[in-house]
Amino acid sequence: MDRARALGRLKFSDSGFRVMTLASALIVLVLLAGVAISLFLGAWPAFREFGVGFLFSDAWSPPREKFGAATAIYGTLVTSLIAMLIAVPVGLGISVFLTELCWLPLRRPIGVAIELLAGIPSIIYGIWGVYYFRPVMQSYIQPFLIGTLGNIPGIGFLFQGPPFGYGVLTAGLVLALMILPFITAVSRDVFDTVPPVLKEAAYGVGATTFEVVGNIVIPYTRVGVIGGVMLALGRALGETMAVTFVIGNATKIQSSILAQGTTISAMIANQFADADPGLFTSSLLALGFILFVITFIVLAAARWLLASLEVKA
Amino acid sequence: MFMKSIITAAALAVTVGAASAADISGAGATFPFPIYAKWADAYKKDTGNGLNYQSIGSGAGIKQIRAKTVTFGATDAPLKPEELDKDGLAQFPMVMGGIVAVINLDGVKPGDFHIDGPTLADIYLGKITKWNDPKLKALNPKLNLPDLAIVPIHRADGSGTTFNFTYYLGEVSPDWKEKVGVATTVDWPGGIGAKGNDGVANNVATTKGAIGYVEYAYAKQNKLTHASMLNKAGKTVEPTLEAFQAAAANADWTKNAGFYQILANQPGEKSWPMTAATFILMYKKPVNVAASNDALSFFKWSYEKGGQMAADLDYIPMPDNVVKLVETMWAKDIAQK
Numbered sequence: 301m302d303r304a305r306a307l308g309r310l311k312f313s314d315s316g317f318r319v320m321t322l323a324s325a326l327i328v329l330v331l332l333a334g335v336a337i338s339l340f341l342g343a344w345p346a347f348r349e350f351g352v353g354f355l356f357s358d359a360w361s362p363p364r365e366k367f368g369a370a371t372a373i374y375g376t377l378v379t380s381l382i383a384m385l386i387a388v389p390v391g392l393g394i395s396v397f398l399t400e401l402c403w404l405p406l407r408r409p410i411g412v413a414i415e416l417l418a419g420i421p422s423i424i425y426g427i428w429g430v431y432y433f434r435p436v437m438q439s440y441i442q443p444f445l446i447g448t449l450g451n452i453p454g455i456g457f458l459f460q461g462p463p464f465g466y467g468v469l470t471a472g473l474v475l476a477l478m479i480l481p482f483i484t485a486v487s488r489d490v491f492d493t494v495p496p497v498l499k500e501a502a503y504g505v506g507a508t509t510f511e512v513v514g515n516i517v518i519p520y521t522r523v524g525v526i527g528g529v530m531l532a533l534g535r536a537l538g539e540t541m542a543v544t545f546v547i548g549n550a551t552k553i554q555s556s557i558l559a560q561g562t563t564i565s566a567m568i569a570n571q572f573a574d575a576d577p578g579l580f581t582s583s584l585l586a587l588g589f590i591l592f593v594i595t596f597i598v599l600a601a602a603r604w605l606l607a608s609l610e611v612k613a
Numbered sequence: 614m615f616m617k618s619i620i621t622a623a624a625l626a627v628t629v630g631a632a633s634a635a636d637i638s639g640a641g642a643t644f645p646f647p648i649y650a651k652w653a654d655a656y657k658k659d660t661g662n663g664l665n666y667q668s669i670g671s672g673a674g675i676k677q678i679r680a681k682t683v684t685f686g687a688t689d690a691p692l693k694p695e696e697l698d699k700d701g702l703a704q705f706p707m708v709m710g711g712i713v714a715v716i717n718l719d720g721v722k723p724g725d726f727h728i729d730g731p732t733l734a735d736i737y738l739g740k741i742t743k744w745n746d747p748k749l750k751a752l753n754p755k756l757n758l759p760d761l762a763i764v765p766i767h768r769a770d771g772s773g774t775t776f777n778f779t780y781y782l783g784e785v786s787p788d789w790k791e792k793v794g795v796a797t798t799v800d801w802p803g804g805i806g807a808k809g810n811d812g813v814a815n816n817v818a819t820t821k822g823a824i825g826y827v828e829y830a831y832a833k834q835n836k837l838t839h840a841s842m843l844n845k846a847g848k849t850v851e852p853t854l855e856a857f858q859a860a861a862a863n864a865d866w867t868k869n870a871g872f873y874q875i876l877a878n879q880p881g882e883k884s885w886p887m888t889a890a891t892f893i894l895m896y897k898k899p900v901n902v903a904a905s906n907d908a909l910s911f912f913k914w915s916y917e918k919g920g921q922m923a924a925d926l927d928y929i930p931m932p933d934n935v936v937k938l939v940e941t942m943w944a945k946d947i948a949q950k
Contacts, residue, residue, distance in 0.1 A: 362771075363796035431819060438821065462742060462762030465820060466805045549769040549806025560805060570808060571798065574672025574771030 336592060343586035346579060354586060360551035360567075362576070367583035369590055374553050375468060375561035376591070379543060380536040382472025382557070383479055388529055390476075391483030396513050398484075399491040411488065418481035426542035429474040434546055437473075438465030442558050445469075461556045466548035469557045474542050479532035486528025490521040523606055530602040537595055540565040564591040636663040637908045641674015641687030642773050643810040645708055645891040647830040648928045649687070652915045655922065664911060670809065672771020672797045678702065678894045684904045686894040689773020690797050694870035701897050703946050704871040705939040707912065708919075709929040710828055711857040712778055712887040715814070715837040717823045718744065718759070722838065724851050727752045729843035730785030730878070730886060736824060737765050738788060739803040744822060752843075759822075766816045766825035769806030771797040777889040778826045781877035785886075826887075829857075830926045844886045845878050856885035857929050864890070866935045898948050906949055913940070 346354060346367060357368025394414070398407055442463035450459040494517050502512045518525065548560025549570055562570075564587045575581040639649075646668035653664035669677075671688035678686030679700055687707070697704055714733060716726055732748050735741045741748060744758045768775045776797045783790040793799050807816045810827045814835040817825040829852050832839045841851050850856045860879040866872055876888040893912065899905035916939075920930035931939070943949075 359800070361794075361800035362798045363794045364800070430816075435819065435821075462764075464762065464764045464805060466764075544769075544808075548804075550803065551800060552803070560803075562806075570769040570806065571771065574670050574674075574676055574797070576672075576676075 336589075339585055339589040339592060343582055343589045346582040346586040349579060350583075354583075355590070358551075358553050362571075362580050365579050367579065367586075369564075369583075369587055371551050371553050372562055372564040372567045372587055373590060373594070375471075375547065376537060376563040376565075376594070378468055378557065378561070379472045379475055379547070379563060380533060382469065383475035383536045384529070384533060386473070386476040387480045387483055387532060391480050391532075392487055392525070394480075394484045395488035395491055396517070398488050400509055400513060400517070411485075414481045414484050414488075418485055422478060422539055422542045425474055425478050426545035429470065429542055430545040433474065434465040434470060437467075437470050438463050442467075442469075445558065457555045458557050461554070461559050463558065464548065464560065466546055466560050467558050468547060468561045471543045471547040471561075471563070472557070474546055475536045475539055478539065478542060479536050482532040482535060483528050486531065487521070487525050490524030490528070491517055493524075494520050522609060526602060526606060526609075530598065533598055534595060537598065538565055538591065540569050544569050564588070564594075635904070635907075636665040637685075637904065637911055638665045638683045639674075639685040639687060639893075639908070640667040640669055640677045640683045641894075642671045642689045642891050643668040644671075644689045644710065644712075644772075644774050644828040644889070645687065645928070646810070647828075647834070648708055648710075648919075648923050648926050651922050651926065652911075652919045655918070656911055656914055659914070659918075660910075662907060662911070668809065670768075670770045670797075671773030671776070675894065678896075681896075681900060684895070684899070684901070684908045687891060688894060689889055689891045690776035691873045691875070691890075691892050692871065692894065693873060697871045697894075702894050703897050703942065704873075704892050704894050705912075705942060706866070706872050706874070706890040706931055706935065707893050707915070708923055708931065709857065709861045709876065709888060709890045710830070710927065711852050711860075711885050712774055712781075712826055712889060713829050713832050713839040713852045714842070714887075715817050715825050715827055715832050715839050717817050717819075717821055717838065718761075719821075721756060724839065724841045725753075725756060726838070726840045727843065727849055728840045730781060734782040734786035734789040736763055737767070737782065737802065737804065738786075738792065739765075761822040764820050764823040765804030766807055766813050766820070766823050767801050767804050768798075768808070768810075768813060770808050772810075773797060773889070773891065774810060774826065774828060775799065777875065777877055778887065780875055781887050784878040830928070833927065842886050844882075844884050845880050846882045846884070848882045850883060850885055852885055852927075854924060854927050854929065856883055857888050857927070859883035860885050860888035861890075861929050866938060872935075872939070895947060897946050902948065902950060905947065909943060909947065909949070916940075 350357065350367065354369055356370050358370040359366040359368045360371060398410060402410065442465065445459045446463060450456050498516050499512055502516050543563050544566040547562060547566055549562050549566060550560035551562055567587055568584050572584050575584055649666050653666060657663050671690050674686040674688050677683045692704055714728060729752065732741065732752060742763055744761045744763055749758055776795065779793065779795045779799055783795045793802065805816060807813045810831045813825040814827050814831045814837060817823045817837055818835055839852055841849050844850050859881050860876055863879040863881060864874050864876055866874060874890060876890055878886050879888065895905060895908065916931065916936045923930045
């Protein structure tokens, strides 16, 4: 009798626990759907007014009530692309050095330093970017790029225009620095999970360090590495303050990466507080919705990539 | 019975909370922030009542008062009478000041650099891109202007300073009026966007070859190099209290409902061309009458005792006859009971 009651109670508490965890999990879904739906409803007047053209129009004129997302989408994608092009190879390089080549007593200090970098608030990167990095860009790096790469036919158009210091390239470089620790920290952790016996076997048959990294370490850990890269990309796409400080906040698409631009989140940060209700506010919400969709596409693409890798492996 | 006493207690707590001197809350324009901050400080010492003013930009100030999150909103871009009526708002001018063009060029002292309205418009339109452009050289025969790119800096947020600045450029340059227009946020043809008067001041201070526009107090506090300007009468003027006053003297505050008045590009040999008034927005039928009255007491005190403090920061106090008009409007339009 007692035994049956005790068992019944256990069963009850177990199902209670199940319901509680289920509810917690459902809250995430409800929140996600709520954010998506409320953004879409807020954005609806802009989508209705401008149609699909909203995505491709580079107009942004509050007094004339003409809005388009192309400038902000372009800036978001280009700054993130620049950041990834720099941060992925450098980040992986650092973690290979730390796990394979670094003198043992130095591994911990360098590792901790990288984790500290990951913890610096983005506003600090923004202030550093605008006060210290931007003048260097204006006085040295941009004039150099304009004078050298700017004259090469074919790619020269990317490096032309006056050197203001502010611009898409500056924002991309600051972003690269911000996401570097994410890529490094995650890939270092997964590189550490490679069983030493695999690496030792490879070294044993005469492989160089480069071959071991390329043929053993990376293939063994690629799922984790891609995860870290995607996490970094997610941060780069949504980063707001540091970018707002250095990108120049110009609502125009310009071919040169030295020119000023804007990103979706910089646009919202600058203008949402004082946007008139109506099309202006709605267009900013539409930008938010688009960023949401872009992030979703990036994550979905990462999942798909991982899934296809696992099938092959 | 028990419920009833709880409700009574709660109601009592609410009235007590409202009656005790909470800080007056306001938000909006960054243009008058230096003087509002100074007044608030002196007012607190004088009366013990504080002011919580958030300088978030005129556009945001209008939005906050419409959302009723503050007791008063502040804007340099006055609302038109029909907009005021729609929301049941009252509007009055608080203080006047000057907008100046500030530049960052090595070896150029404040006031040395001269510019006129159409040339300033051409810089912001992207037609003049170098400091040694012939037009700038013609205006500044004495200066040795460098072969350096001009970095035009403008506001990225909704701003009454931008409204007055673009209004002036629209008055002197037909091209500007047609291509860019007049508003608190416009579609800038080029240049760098920065947040707030302080943001523009900072960007100009740190960027070689930059030009920007800020309220005069910001230029002074940040030790920026301001430009002298050619006014409507064709005379070169420096941004001084007298020049702002000369422009303000032309204003006819009785002409428009809601004191709607823009002071840019006024006639007169001594007038500073980019003079502007800044306005307060309050509800005619406030939800919290006590808070509204507290705010009115602060404004009344500022009109009476704040004149010298305003002049110290190169703002122009409102003339006595205008203050009388404003106070008559308060008595008539704003419910104080």
